[in-house]
Amino acid sequence: MPTTIRDVARASGVHISTVSRAFSAPHLVNAETRTKVLETAEKLGYRPNRAARALITGRTHNIGLIVADIANPFFPPLIKAAEREARLRDYHIFVADSNEDVAVEEELVHALAKQVDGILLVSPRLANSVIEALSREAALVVVNRQVPGLPSVVMDVGHGARAAVDHLVGLGHKKIGFLGGPRGSWTNREIRKAVTSASQVRTGEVEIGVLGPNAPTEDGGIAAAEHVQRAGFTAVLAYNDLMAIGLIEGLDRLGVRVPGDVSVVGIDDIALSRLTRPRLTTVANPTAAAGRAAVDMLLQHGDDRRTTAQVSLATDLVIRDSTGPGPQGDADPGERGTPRAEA
Amino acid sequence: MPTTIRDVARASGVHISTVSRAFSAPHLVNAETRTKVLETAEKLGYRPNRAARALITGRTHNIGLIVADIANPFFPPLIKAAEREARLRDYHIFVADSNEDVAVEEELVHALAKQVDGILLVSPRLANSVIEALSREAALVVVNRQVPGLPSVVMDVGHGARAAVDHLVGLGHKKIGFLGGPRGSWTNREIRKAVTSASQVRTGEVEIGVLGPNAPTEDGGIAAAEHVQRAGFTAVLAYNDLMAIGLIEGLDRLGVRVPGDVSVVGIDDIALSRLTRPRLTTVANPTAAAGRAAVDMLLQHGDDRRTTAQVSLATDLVIRDSTGPGPQGDADPGERGTPRAEA
DNA sequence: CTGAAAGCGCTAACAT
DNA sequence: ATGTTAGCGCTTTCAG
Numbered sequence: 094m095p096t097t098i099r100d101v102a103r104a105s106g107v108h109i110s111t112v113s114r115a116f117s118a119p120h121l122v123n124a125e126t127r128t129k130v131l132e133t134a135e136k137l138g139y140r141p142n143r144a145a146r147a148l149i150t151g152r153t154h155n156i157g158l159i160v161a162d163i164a165n166p167f168f169p170p171l172i173k174a175a176e177r178e179a180r181l182r183d184y185h186i187f188v189a190d191s192n193e194d195v196a197v198e199e200e201l202v203h204a205l206a207k208q209v210d211g212i213l214l215v216s217p218r219l220a221n222s223v224i225e226a227l228s229r230e231a232a233l234v235v236v237n238r239q240v241p242g243l244p245s246v247v248m249d250v251g252h253g254a255r256a257a258v259d260h261l262v263g264l265g266h267k268k269i270g271f272l273g274g275p276r277g278s279w280t281n282r283e284i285r286k287a288v289t290s291a292s293q294v295r296t297g298e299v300e301i302g303v304l305g306p307n308a309p310t311e312d313g314g315i316a317a318a319e320h321v322q323r324a325g326f327t328a329v330l331a332y333n334d335l336m337a338i339g340l341i342e343g344l345d346r347l348g349v350r351v352p353g354d355v356s357v358v359g360i361d362d363i364a365l366s367r368l369t370r371p372r373l374t375t376v377a378n379p380t381a382a383a384g385r386a387a388v389d390m391l392l393q394h395g396d397d398r399r400t401t402a403q404v405s406l407a408t409d410l411v412i413r414d415s416t417g418p419g420p421q422g423d424a425d426p427g428e429r430g431t432p433r434a435e436a
Numbered sequence: 437m438p439t440t441i442r443d444v445a446r447a448s449g450v451h452i453s454t455v456s457r458a459f460s461a462p463h464l465v466n467a468e469t470r471t472k473v474l475e476t477a478e479k480l481g482y483r484p485n486r487a488a489r490a491l492i493t494g495r496t497h498n499i500g501l502i503v504a505d506i507a508n509p510f511f512p513p514l515i516k517a518a519e520r521e522a523r524l525r526d527y528h529i530f531v532a533d534s535n536e537d538v539a540v541e542e543e544l545v546h547a548l549a550k551q552v553d554g555i556l557l558v559s560p561r562l563a564n565s566v567i568e569a570l571s572r573e574a575a576l577v578v579v580n581r582q583v584p585g586l587p588s589v590v591m592d593v594g595h596g597a598r599a600a601v602d603h604l605v606g607l608g609h610k611k612i613g614f615l616g617g618p619r620g621s622w623t624n625r626e627i628r629k630a631v632t633s634a635s636q637v638r639t640g641e642v643e644i645g646v647l648g649p650n651a652p653t654e655d656g657g658i659a660a661a662e663h664v665q666r667a668g669f670t671a672v673l674a675y676n677d678l679m680a681i682g683l684i685e686g687l688d689r690l691g692v693r694v695p696g697d698v699s700v701v702g703i704d705d706i707a708l709s710r711l712t713r714p715r716l717t718t719v720a721n722p723t724a725a726a727g728r729a730a731v732d733m734l735l736q737h738g739d740d741r742r743t744t745a746q747v748s749l750a751t752d753l754v755i756r757d758s759t760g761p762g763p764q765g766d767a768d769p770g771e772r773g774t775p776r777a778e779a
Numbered sequence: 780c781t782g783a784a785a786g787c788g789c790t791a792a793c794a795t
Numbered sequence: 796a797t798g799t800t801a802g803c804g805c806t807t808t809c810a811g
Contacts, residue, residue: 095573097788108798113790123796138572144487144496144550145788149803153487155547163515163531164707169507176533180540185547187530188506190519197523204498204528207487207804208551229438229481311711342711364507368654368685370713440804451782456806466780488804492787550788 096139105133116141144208156186156391157205157212157231159198163190165309166363167333167380168215171236174384175213182392184210195219199227206231211391217278234391236383238279244401246387250280250360251287253376253408257330257358258291260374260410262299265419266328266356272317272340273305274332281306281332284360288330302326307336314339315346322347327355327419334359334366334375341369341415352417362411371414379406439482448476459484487551499529499734500548500555500574502541506533508652509706510676510723511558514579517727518556525735527553538562542570549574554734560621577734579726581622587733587744589726593623593703594630596719596751600673600701601634603717603753605642608762609671609699615660615683616648617675624649624675627703631673645669650679657682658689665690670698670762677702677709677718684712684758695760705754714757722749 102109107130114122115130122130133139147153156179160168176186187209191198198216205212211232214224224240227233235245261269271288274281285303293299304320307313314336321329321340331337337359341351351357351371359366362377386404445452450473457465458473465473476482490496499522503511519529530552534541541559548555554575557567567583570576578588604612614631617624628646636642647663650656657679664672664683674680680702684694694700694714702709705720729747 099788109788110790110799111797113788114797117790121796126796138569140546140549140573142491142550142788143547145491145803146790147803148485148488148491148788148805149790151803153551155551157530163506164509164512166507166509172506172533173535176535185532185544187500187532187548187551189528189530190515192516192519201528203483204486205530206483207485208496208498208530226481230483311707338711364654365708368681368712442804452804453783453806454781456804457781460806464780469780485804488787489806490787491789491804492806494787 095142096137098139098141100137101130101134101139104137105130117146147207153208153210154184155209156184156388157201157209158186158188158215159191159201159205159212160188160215161191161193161198161217163188165333165335166365167361167378170364171215171380171384174381175388176384178385178388182388184388184392186388191216193218195223199223202227202230213387213391217275217280232391234387236387239403242401244390244403246383246390246404246406247279247283248378248380248383248406249408250376250378251283253360253378253410254284254287254330255291256408256410257360257374257376258288258293258299258301260412260416261328261330261356261358261419262293264328264356264416267299267419268326268328269299269301270321270324270326270329271301271303271305272307272314272321272329272331272336273303274307274309274336276306278309278332284330284332305332307332309333309336311335311339311342314341315343318343318347318349321355322349328358328416329355330358330360332360334361334363334373337373337375337415338365338369341371341373352415356416356419358416366413374413374416375411377409377411379408382406438485439480441482441484443480444473444477444482447480448473460489490550496551496553497527498552499527499731500544500552501529501531501558502534502544502548502555503531503558504534504536504541504560506531508676508678509708510704510721513707514558514723514727517724518731519727521728521731525731527731527735529731534559536561538566542566545570545573556730556734560618560623575734577730579730582746585744587746589730589733589747589749590622591721591723591726591749592751593719593721594626596703596721596753597627597630597673598634599751599753600703600717600719601631601636601642601644603755603759604671604673604699604701604762605636607671607699607759610642610762611669611671612642612644613664613667613669613672614644614646614648615650615657615664615672615674615679616646617650617652617679619649621652621675627673627675648675650675652676652679654678654682654685657684658686661686661690661692664698665692671701671759672698673701673703675703677704677706677716680716680718680758681708681712684714684716695758699759699762701759709756717756717759718754720752720754722751725749 101112189201215236239245359373359375362375366373444455458470532544558579582588702718705718709716
């Protein structure tokens with residue numbers, strides 16, 4: 094049996110409310126009494142039961158974060174940034190992994206709901222209607238998608254995807270593939286929309302083909318390699334870096350060289366994309382900023398329930414070594430490195 | 437205001453205890469009444485408040501998992517396996533990242549303590565005494581270290597490290613380096629102990645040098661490259677795969693080839709180690725099994741407080757492409773691939 | 780099978 | 796500055 098507030102009260106000869114105050118409103122209690130209480134609490138190994146406290150205050154000072162796949166290197170920067178931001182405000186983050194299973198995601202919302210003051214939900218697959226229902230159980234901020242009526246943080250992948258296409262077109266590519274991600278993903282839709290509506294496509298200058306859906310993993314990329322080869326694309330934009338890296342690996346196995354034969358662009362700019370060979374050209378997502386923003390929105394949402402802001406963060410093309418001149422090889426050399434210098 | 441049990445009781449014309457039973461002991465309530473209660477609950481969007489329930493039952497059906505660095509690819513398999521095992525037993529896992537900060541780890545134990553039924557602690561740095569103190573706040577299972585009196589799950593890295601040395605010696609290496617991890621890490625001590633006490637070292641057949649401590653990251657490995665070069669090792673065992681991969685990168689920058697000039701062995705067998713070039717020879721840690729075992733121990737620890745088992749899981753050397761013949765090049769070719777075949 | 784009452788550990792008015 | 800009282804949302808005896 095752990096020590097309760099009552100044990101401390103008895104042992105220090107004061108009422109339980111005094112013990113309570115000694116912890117949660119120290120200025121309201123006489124310095125002497127306070128020290129005595131704190132000392133006996135220490136001696137007895139007493140710790141306020143936060144769950145009991147939360148039951149009455151309504152605040153746990155915890156934040157839940159649900160992600161579909163914690164193994165995806167996209168998440169750590171987001172998680173770390175959220176954590177850092179949360180800690181600055183005296184909050185802690187509890188992360189839960191749904192393993193890409195929407196049913197589990199619902200369960201997790203229930204499990205977390207009363208243990209946290211709100212939940213950051215990064216779930217590309219869950220239906221809007223379900224999310225709306227869940228939002229009655231806990232304050233929700235959705236990340237990487239938009240749900241009507243709910244605060245959200247997204248990254249402007251559309252812009253980044255367009256920059257990627259510009260880059261590839263500038264290198265002389267005319268037959269570009271988009272390696273799509275999972276069906277139903279908001280991000281996937283955004284990218285496809287941006288890519289297929291790019292001005293160069295409208296004028297017929299370049300041709301864009303969509304391949305997918307694919308698993309958003311290295312294996313998904315590896316598996317897609319032969320379709321890419323068969324389709325005859327000279328450049329490919331992948332749904333994310335993991336797929337891009339897998340694709341490069343898969344192409345390599347088929348004897349197709351990157352960027353010699355085919356150029357590949359990823360999305361996310363995960364840490365790994367700097368370490369593979371060739372180093373990956375990619376659309377950098379501001380994941381850390383997204384984590385911070387999501388925490389901020391959740392925490393201020395409490396004070397001001399009227400605003401359900403939809404934040405969109407800018408993305409950025411990072412040109413490395415996985416993209417090169419198209420088939421004619423007559424690209425404007427000035428194109429390389431334009432959007433962002435890379436050490 | 438969310439709907440409470442009282443709202444449901446009122447709306448369905450029964451006492452709150454009946455509503456309670458309809459949810460937590462359905463067999464104790466008349467089928468008709470139950471359906472009616474459940475229906476109105478559904479209509480009102482009622483969900484039992486798990487925190488309140490836990491306050492009285494003493495069980496949250498949640499498990500905490502504290503890791504030092506969620507970005508370390510060592511963890512995802514452990515987390516996923518723990519999650520899977522937990523879900524089978526109707527539990528959920530909340531993960532918290534301490535960002536390698538022991539003070540944060542303590543905070544996290546406090547924050548999680550009453551929101552979970554127990555905590556799996558993967559903290560290489562926290563002092564034993566602190567962990568013992570924390571174990572009074574929540575049921576604890578420590579992973580990757582042993583703390584007297586507490587249940588623990590470790591992987592037998594000592595055995596794996598010895599296998600790695602055997603492998604390298606078999607390849608003709610005589611001057612082997614151990615790239616140490618963080619100061620104070622239990623795993624680090626185990627590896628160092630195993631390596632420096634290897635029989636070949638005792639007989640003077642080979643020489644082992646220890647470099648470190650180093651940051652257990654790619655950057656740590658990169659930074660160590662020049663020390664490795666200067667020390668003149670022909671083979672290196674790194675504290676983990678991340679460092680090994682970083683080391684290969686760092687050596688490459690110095691014009692040192694792996695495995696041509698220097699052989700490198702990692703530890704963990706993270707997913708990435710199969711995708712780098714050269715593919716990494718490494719000591720495979722059974723991280724998934726460790727995750728499962730930790731959950732099992734925590735959950736059965738509740739029923740039977742007497743046993744504080746210390747589980748040790750076997751490791752396994754996986755030979756890939758980052759190790760090759762030593763300086764004389766007269767290694768027994770049969771040595772390659774002995775411990776485990778790799779597709 | 781259902782209701783009444785007590786209480787999990789704590790905080791928050793309200794008194795004094 | 797401290798004690799009293801009520802009660803957060805729920806489960807669990809105990810009656811009936």
